[in-house]
Amino acid sequence: MKKLYSFLMGILGIILALWLLSLHLESKSNSNASNKLVIFNWGDYIDPELLKDFTKETGIQVQYETFDSNESMYTKIKQGGTTYDIAIPSEYMISKMMSEKLLVPLDSSKIKGLENIGSDFLDQPFDPKNRYSVPYFWGTLGIIYNSELVKEAPEHWEDLWRSDYKNEIMLIDGAREVMGLGLNSLGYSLNSKNEQELQETVDKLYSLTPNIKAIVADEMKGYMIQNNAAIGVSFSGEARQMLDKNDKLRYVVPPEASNLWFDNIVIPKTVKNKEAAYQFINFMLRPENAYKNALYVGYSTPNLPAKAMLPKEIQEDEAFYPKEETMKRLEVYQSLGSKWLGIYNDLYLQFKMYRK
Template sequence: MRRLYVFLTGIVVIIGILLGLSLIMKHESGGSQNDNKLVIYNWGDYVDPDLLEKFTDETGIKVEYETFDSNEAMYTKIKQGGTSYDIAIPSDYMIDKMIKEDLIVELDKSKITGFENVGDEFLDKSFDPKNKYSIPYFWGTVGIVYNVKMVEEEPKHWEDLWRKEYQNDIMLVDGAREVIGFGLNTFSYSLNTKDMGELNQVVEKLNELTPNIKAIVGDEMKGYLIQEDAAIGITFSGEASEMLDANENLRYIVPSEGSNIWFDNIVIPASVEHEEAAYAFINFMLEPENAAQNADYIGYATPNLNAKALLDEEVRNNESFYPSSETIDHLEVYDNLGQKWLGIYNDLYLQFKMYRK
């Protein structure tokens, strides 16, 4: 028995020594192997996969990449917890909401390099004054895609969508703010109005558009427009860019009376577990060469001015996707309307969709 006791005691001592050495090695290496990991939560197909591989090759940090299909889905999952994300890329109004609910952390600017590459016109927006919480990633507009072969007269203004010759020719992106938004633009009302008289007027106007609407869709709009199954689409500039690349008969315009200008920014969620990896990724994406490669792949406009200078001249001088300052002056960011008014917009949009049926 004594020999067995001595043997077991020896085993315990050895295990203790090994555990101690493991903790020392972990401390000296700056953490566990999990510190060489980065968990990203982003829109689908919203980063060049080659860049993720390049990031891993350069830093040794392995990337786990999860996707969402709406700001609301992203917000809900982060708020519920359960999954720790190190990087997320929400849109403007949602960033404001997440700041107010302490769902994202204030950035340590001393750990960020390349911030000076971002144009001043993309900074200090209402949803994140002084960019305390977010770094611009992509930006764009909502506008009209149309096929020059399939329309006798090209649409130039939102009001043009109601032309009788466009019957059953128009596809709308499935979004309350976007659809209610272009209705508001038709009357030159604010995209963030809280005037029920204006909103009800817009819904009545949209109801009159129903004979011209072929469908209300999501990502599948690209296929319809590219294959010329529809003549006109209301969509985002980046989606339009992909369509134009695939069909030479397509054009994209932002009506001069106004539209939405949106921003998707990089944030660090409060659930972050790999903070140093998150800053490494931010710095990597701020490098002009990487930002330009990403913009080439995605098709959206980059706020990184040094990256823009690396793009093909035809791309960077295309005012459909890089609008002039005069056009930008007529564009408006979606505000965080709050739960009450967001619910009203969603209800009005649902009424419009039901009216179509």
């Protein structure tokens, strides 16, 4: 009986030891989590020095992970199993994530510096009263061209169809962007849900294929900088980086219509360190940090004091800070819903296959 008693007490001791060990590990894990911030962002979309500055100032270590599309970011957060504290999606995806309860409502009492953001970038239809997001960068979709490689500079979307641009154009690889420029060239909204307009658009895009050199992503920068392509269609921030490295390049936003986009900071439902997330938001809202970030990334900042710190030639460059009359003609991507997004993607895929 004593042996049985001793055996049971031994088992109990082991269980107690394992329980104490688990508590210790959980405590350690929580301690580590409270000292770490996990950011999910586009590649090369923040000055790395700012992440170091944030850690130096707060003691919070930053784990920085990247995505290459709004859709891949959305899928990863929706599936769960991740611990992202901060994400930086675009406007139409913010709307979609809000509707699917994938974002945490912001506590405005914990946010400091929102007054630095221009009123034009707040209270947008995709996030009324900014209940879920804080502006990070904004910009346009336009045409980059090499002034020495084209006889006549493109100014409108329709110009891309000129016969003298044969095998000279590089397109950004995106369904909304390519379908959008096609729609705009015909005078249609880039958020069209009209099947006839969409079919007319893809038919017109088929006729553009002789002029297309390649459909690419980040590779476009290298081609344009090295004078290996005459024309590109891409985002303003990408264009800024190209222009900085090649003084022959120019960027133009077609005045008839184009895309106006916003990338905002959000706290996804996967958050583990909410306090650190608010600290990061406030850190990025400070003008000196937003200024440093704008210089590094090259995109347009919605932070007005930060913009005022930029060199005059950047502040007054209408390609990157368009006049009000141009801004009025720009459209923000709307969430199309799964049906129409599928149609856009299918038509775009047909276009890509056609040119092969």
